[in-house]
Amino acid sequence: MKMAKKCSVFMLCAAVSLSLAACGPKESSSAKSSSKGSELVVWEDKEKSIGIKAAVAAFEKEHDVKVKVVEKPYAKQIEDLRMDGPAGTGPDVLTMPGDQIGTAVTEGLLKELHVKKDVQSLYTDASIQSQMVDQKLYGLPKAVETTVLFYNKDLITEKELPKTLEEWYDYSKKTADGSKFGFLALFDQIYYAESVMSGYGGYIFGKAKDGSYNPSDIGINNEGAVKGAALIQKFYKDGLFPAGIIGEQGINVLESLFTEGKAAAIISGPWNVEAFSNAGINYGITKLPKLEKGKNMSSFIGVKSYNVSAFSKNAELAQELAVFLANEKNSKTRYEETKEVPAVKSLANDPAIMKSEAARAVTEQSRFSEPTPNIPEMNEIWTPADSALQTVATGKADPKQALDQAAETAKGQIKAKHSGK
Numbered sequence: 001m002k003m004a005k006k007c008s009v010f011m012l013c014a015a016v017s018l019s020l021a022a023c024g025p026k027e028s029s030s031a032k033s034s035s036k037g038s039e040l041v042v043w044e045d046k047e048k049s050i051g052i053k054a055a056v057a058a059f060e061k062e063h064d065v066k067v068k069v070v071e072k073p074y075a076k077q078i079e080d081l082r083m084d085g086p087a088g089t090g091p092d093v094l095t096m097p098g099d100q101i102g103t104a105v106t107e108g109l110l111k112e113l114h115v116k117k118d119v120q121s122l123y124t125d126a127s128i129q130s131q132m133v134d135q136k137l138y139g140l141p142k143a144v145e146t147t148v149l150f151y152n153k154d155l156i157t158e159k160e161l162p163k164t165l166e167e168w169y170d171y172s173k174k175t176a177d178g179s180k181f182g183f184l185a186l187f188d189q190i191y192y193a194e195s196v197m198s199g200y201g202g203y204i205f206g207k208a209k210d211g212s213y214n215p216s217d218i219g220i221n222n223e224g225a226v227k228g229a230a231l232i233q234k235f236y237k238d239g240l241f242p243a244g245i246i247g248e249q250g251i252n253v254l255e256s257l258f259t260e261g262k263a264a265a266i267i268s269g270p271w272n273v274e275a276f277s278n279a280g281i282n283y284g285i286t287k288l289p290k291l292e293k294g295k296n297m298s299s300f301i302g303v304k305s306y307n308v309s310a311f312s313k314n315a316e317l318a319q320e321l322a323v324f325l326a327n328e329k330n331s332k333t334r335y336e337e338t339k340e341v342p343a344v345k346s347l348a349n350d351p352a353i354m355k356s357e358a359a360r361a362v363t364e365q366s367r368f369s370e371p372t373p374n375i376p377e378m379n380e381i382w383t384p385a386d387s388a389l390q391t392v393a394t395g396k397a398d399p400k401q402a403l404d405q406a407a408e409t410a411k412g413q414i415k416a417k418h419s420g421k
Helices: 002-007 029-035 049-063 074-087 098-106 125-129 165-175 190-200 223-237 250-259 270-278 315-325 328-338 357-366 376-380 382-393 399-418
Strands: 039-044 066-071 093-097 140-145 148-152 181-184 203-207 213-219 263-268 283-286 300-308
Touching: 039 049, 039 074, 039 315, 049 066, 049 315, 049 328, 074 093, 074 098, 093 098, 093 315, 098 300, 098 376, 125 140, 125 300, 140 315, 140 328, 140 357, 148 270, 148 357, 165 181, 165 223, 165 263, 181 250, 190 203, 190 223, 190 382, 203 376, 213 399, 223 382, 223 399, 250 263, 250 270, 270 357, 283 357, 300 315, 315 328, 376 382, 376 399, 382 399
Parallel strands: 039 066, 039 093, 181 263
Antiparallel strands: 093 300, 140 300, 148 263, 148 283, 203 213
């Protein structure tokens, strides 16, 4: 998904000494009196403020403060913070994609969060890791998303679903005729192609023992990545993917083919649940298929978080609000209103959430997935990798040649732009 990639697929901050419980922040009477009459500004995602309406009202009452909620596209909030923060018109709490965390921290836009381990332990390991930079916490996860498989039940039943990507290739060979297709994916983009490449042993960055990324170890052109790209190339070479799903407009073509009933299955994400429902498609959702030898396809986990602005004049109170909004009770309420899957571990098997097919698919797929790397060097991977995959998709280069060039380009850009930090 272009949207998830560019903004995708991790979060937060504030230097404070507080006593925080898992169900939300607790304050001393002196802390309450010092916050009395204060006003906090929260930037929430578009059409998602309904999810925190009750929590905000409860926080205002408990702390005798005013909280103003402003809706902004979550992927662009950091851009606005760069201008509005120094001008004094920015938020105290904002929301953002986890893969922007590293860049935001490097630019000094976020405050470090100081919350107890029992609060951090509320969330899945992958989601909380997405908020860490140099072993410091800069956000609390509010929602997770990952790619899943959507299939048209009027074209293929659940029992007929191929179990592996190779079986989907065989299915598509039998059904694709140039106007109708079997399985489709935006494999000319690393956001999607990584699901295949990593399944064979490819990776974006290697990791140190402490779990931090090593930007000098790039694995997009290793043996496994090349093998995965070769499988991807077969779908294009054999006419199983239409030429229209290559490039910038590919996502629109792919989604149109599915909503028009011309594709049996596509890889997309929970962000399309409402759109596909509104289109009247009788669809099902499940985790991504396996690869040969039973290896599960991976995917990038996108994490949305609550973060505290480095420009907040009420950073201590803003941290309390971030903790409160992301606690277990309010995370469940937010899901009920927005249908975005929460990152709280204890909610993974909550009946109210698991009755949703989309939530079940995201939860299951997340078991085989990793957060989109949140270090600034990731910005140097997207374009070279996408360009390489597009030459692979169009047959202009073999996978090894294309991925070797992408890796060299990425290394050069990382050295030029990040070696001085």
